[in-house]
Amino acid sequence: MTSRTLDIHQGLLDKNERLAQDLRRRFETAGVYGVNLVSSPGTGKTTFLERTLSMLVEAGFGVAALVGDLATENDARRLARSGAPVRQIVTAGMCHLEAQMIASHLEGWDLATLDFLFIENVGNLVCPSNYDLGEAMRVVLLSVTEGEDKPLKYPPMFNSANLAVITKLDLAVAAEFNRAEAHANIQAVCPGVPILETSAKTGQGMKEWLDFLVNQRKNQGL
């Protein structure tokens, strides 16, 4: 890239940063805890989120979700089965979500009725790391089938996360998942980051994840 291109790219990032800070203030004022879910395609974000929404709805929390994809509204339909309000953001080829897309898709929702807002980012372990969406917590998901080396190979995404969730634990034996190595690699890239292990299919670890979420929200004074 030329320096002129880099300048313009930096300008776009700065603009996103300002919009994200506006969103963050709106969320805090309304008492909404924002969660940005990032991962490779196929890590199981949608299944994980569907179960999370159902459990939170059942526990009486006000929840909503925005879900980003290059194409299709499939994920919004799947997530809506939880009973929570869900909107699809179709990026039309763009490789990540930006703060402006979040802001425009919140229109008409009364944030004051929500306790949690989940944002499922486009499946991409590179580009979304640069874009703050005003979230309180960024969660990177890593499935047991992807290979334990992914944190080392995609450091910006793992390094920018506030929590790492290992998914598809039900496939750990079949995939010969090396738990110690995965944990060590995550910690090497993002020292001290909490790690949870889950299977949205069997429910394993999902209660711990919900407890963690509710506790983080409380710690923010929301």
Add this chain to the structure above:
Amino acid sequence: MTSRTLDIHQGLLDKNERLAQDLRRRFETAGVYGVNLVSSPGTGKTTFLERTLSMLVEAGFGVAALVGDLATENDARRLARSGAPVRQIVTAGMCHLEAQMIASHLEGWDLATLDFLFIENVGNLVCPSNYDLGEAMRVVLLSVTEGEDKPLKYPPMFNSANLAVITKLDLAVAAEFNRAEAHANIQAVCPGVPILETSAKTGQGMKEWLDFLVNQRKNQGL
């Protein structure tokens, strides 16, 4: 993005296209069949390529590989076990490979001694679709654990591929892989594209893949 940003982005793509055409002519003149492997992170590109290189070396072909990652030289080390010459391209945060990176990493290699050059792209199901690397064949990999909906959700990548390879077939039962649905979704996005099913772990489908490769090279008159 502003129209000025779009113009500059288009300019970069045009420049890549020219460099890719130069590479394509160089490969054809030298009798090298170029293969660009693209997929999500964790689809098993490196394991698939390691086995491919070993089998081609054993069969007496001249092969080499370039492998792209944001960070680490781990993959080049793994692939070098095949006996083929391998070079790592560290993109330092960039989400895809570009033709210029290929050209600069070929320096010192005698292309005339090669029958095949493999390029393992950065794991990313979005951005690499825009960047021609001068390859004769683009292969998109999809693992049985990723979900059969991925072609519908990432159409540009699947649509730009000349071959789709389903990987990790050994995990198909554990992952409850729906073969018919995966095939239908690939064909919906890229009608007529050939599909191969493989497991680099058990070797299933690898001979068919090699036969396909050798045949495609012959069809090009190389």
